[in-house]
Amino acid sequence: xxxxxxxxxxxxxxxxxxxxxxxxxxxxxxxxxxxxxxxxxxxxxxxxxxxxxxxxxxxxxxxxxxxxxxxxxxxxxxxxxxxxxxxxxxxxxxxxxxxxxxxxxxxxxxxxxxxxxxxxxxxxxxxxxxxxxxxxxxxxxxxxxxxxxxxxxxxxxxxxxxxxxxxxxxxxxxxxxxxxxxxxxx
Amino acid sequence: xxxxxxxxxxxxxxxxxxxxxxxxxxxxxxxxxxxxxxxxxxxxxxxxxxxxxxxxxxxxxxxxxxxxxxxxxxxxxxxxxxxxxxxxxxxxxxxxxxxxxxxxxxxxxxxxxxxxxxxxxxxxxxxxxxxxxxxxxxxxxxxxxxxxxxxxxxxxxxxxxxxxxxxxxxxxxxxxxxxxxxxxxx
DNA sequence: TCTGAAAATCTAGTCTG
DNA sequence: CAGACTAGATTTTCAGA
Numbered sequence: 133x134x135x136x137x138x139x140x141x142x143x144x145x146x147x148x149x150x151x152x153x154x155x156x157x158x159x160x161x162x163x164x165x166x167x168x169x170x171x172x173x174x175x176x177x178x179x180x181x182x183x184x185x186x187x188x189x190x191x192x193x194x195x196x197x198x199x200x201x202x203x204x205x206x207x208x209x210x211x212x213x214x215x216x217x218x219x220x221x222x223x224x225x226x227x228x229x230x231x232x233x234x235x236x237x238x239x240x241x242x243x244x245x246x247x248x249x250x251x252x253x254x255x256x257x258x259x260x261x262x263x264x265x266x267x268x269x270x271x272x273x274x275x276x277x278x279x280x281x282x283x284x285x286x287x288x289x290x291x292x293x294x295x296x297x298x299x300x301x302x303x304x305x306x307x308x309x310x311x312x313x314x315x316x317x318x
Numbered sequence: 319x320x321x322x323x324x325x326x327x328x329x330x331x332x333x334x335x336x337x338x339x340x341x342x343x344x345x346x347x348x349x350x351x352x353x354x355x356x357x358x359x360x361x362x363x364x365x366x367x368x369x370x371x372x373x374x375x376x377x378x379x380x381x382x383x384x385x386x387x388x389x390x391x392x393x394x395x396x397x398x399x400x401x402x403x404x405x406x407x408x409x410x411x412x413x414x415x416x417x418x419x420x421x422x423x424x425x426x427x428x429x430x431x432x433x434x435x436x437x438x439x440x441x442x443x444x445x446x447x448x449x450x451x452x453x454x455x456x457x458x459x460x461x462x463x464x465x466x467x468x469x470x471x472x473x474x475x476x477x478x479x480x481x482x483x484x485x486x487x488x489x490x491x492x493x494x495x496x497x498x499x500x501x502x503x504x
Numbered sequence: 505t506c507t508g509a510a511a512a513t514c515t516a517g518t519c520t521g
Numbered sequence: 522c523a524g525a526c527t528a529g530a531t532t533t534t535c536a537g538a
Binding site for chain 1 (some may be wrong): 358369372373374375376377404405406407408409410411413414415416417418419420421424425441442444445447450451452453455457460464466470487488489490491492493494496497498499502503
Binding site for chain 2 (some may be wrong): 533534535536537
């Protein structure tokens, strides 16, 4: 066996060079990921259209989506699979009319809570509390609740008052609820 | 032909009686419809389970639902069809991660609006406004908005200030969002 | 409850920018 | 070379008997 030292060195250098380039590209990627618009890959036009359609009707078939956006069914399926696995699509949910359960009113309740009171458990267990956010400012939490009638709402408020003082506004009109998420406007 | 006045009168009375009873029952029905839990037929246990499953996963097949609640696929299909046609199920929607569109923050904006300013159109056209409710009290409207960054949020608020004065709270934590609707608790 | 027609999804293998 | 397409195989879905 013969050793060719010179060629080996060149090869080694080349390998190192390649490695450095790859490393730099990687760092740029990471920096982008941290500084830019989140960890998500950019959504192209097709992705956006797919997401728009699935937000409108989650049960639409991949073939039908393909027909509407001029893409083949396998392409659509592949994209949807990617969107699901990267958590862009978080799930598919039926939208149920609260009236069907006898809920005749909706209210927004703001809860000004003392530090350290654990209302989170209560909130997740109470069927009537549909949304709950912790926010900046005076009101520690804002929630949207369903109630069958005024008495029911009163009972809910009483329960919440254990955690702090509340302020309730009854919903008169719902202009939009759960509008489809789409690209930010200018 | 022979006239039996007495029997005819009795028959007439009977008919009137029946009519009155029917009328009363009808009125009771109507009263119930107005006073009780809305115009919706009562949901039995199976319906409730079906709704729970479809809220969890809108793409679940009827057969799979049947398997989980011990009901045949045709029964499930029939029930779902009924729930859809009576508007108990209003639709099926994909739940999209706002981060994927670059939205890095959510805010609750309260808008105290002067009477008669038509913000409804603006609200429905602005992609960033996801929910918007008219409520009782000082704040005429409460909305949930998405923003890519603080500057973006500022631009939104500026636009909204055309309609009245606003008060903004930035969402720090989302405890629950769009919890499945289910029967009211005791 | 069972069964068959229709549809939806998956799997290749191929092609193009 | 990633991503799109066609076509065929396979599985699912749903509705009527």
